[in-house]
Amino acid sequence: MASRSISDLHPQLAYVFGKAEAEWLLLNPTAPKPFLTATFRSNDEQNALYNQPRDKKDNNGDGKIDDKAEFVTNAKAGQSPHNYQPALAFDIAFRNAKGGTDYTVKWFDQFAKLVLKTPGITWGGNFKSLIDRPHFELTDWQKQVKK
Ligand SMILES: [Zn+2]
Structure with missing residues (x-):
């Protein structure tokens, strides 16, 4: 199973997730809460x-x-940008008050608005093919891993 640890994330991604999560909790205190479902994947x-x-x-x-x-x-x-250490992408889902996992589209769209306030991040919800709302990556990740 892929890592869910924020410590496996590139520092820029750890920062944007933490910042967006904090804003989410302030803005939407009763909504399901975002959590990381994948950072590094072997x-x-x-x-x-x-x-x-x-x-x-x-x-x-x-x-x-x-x-x-x-x-x-x-x-x-x-x-995949998940295959590098530190990981150059993260996936999220939401957890409701009963502990269930929530994949409601509108939560991803709202969370993406918070994440995308920071430049340099690409959201899978904006992919041209294979739209992937839970996924966020460093825009230039391919340049970072070229040898
Ligand atoms: Zn992903």
């Missing part, structure tokens, strides 16, 4: 996710093997 785990629709297993437990619903990502090991 190459092995990335490849396992990539292979889900072609690994002859029922990865999502819906009784179907290698169906479309098992598709998670087009990124292989090293192609």
Whole structure:
């Protein structure tokens, strides 16, 4: 399972998450609260996710093997900003008062507005294809990992 630790994040991302989270708690005290669901993800785990629709297993437990619903990502090991240390991306979800996980679209849209007040961050909700609302990354992450 991917790390959920903020200490595995690039300092700029740790800063923006912490800042947006603090603002969220002030602005929306009764709304579900944002939390990190992924920071660093290993190459092995990335490849396992990539292979889900072609690994002859029922990865999502819906009784179907290698169906479309098992598709998670087009990124292989090293192609995701999560695969670097420190991690160059984070994913979030929201937790409601009962402890359940909440993926309501409007919460992501509102949280993204807070995150995007800081320059240099790209939100997966603005991706041209494969819109990914839980995902935030450093805009120039590919430049940072070029050797
Ligand atoms: Zn992500």
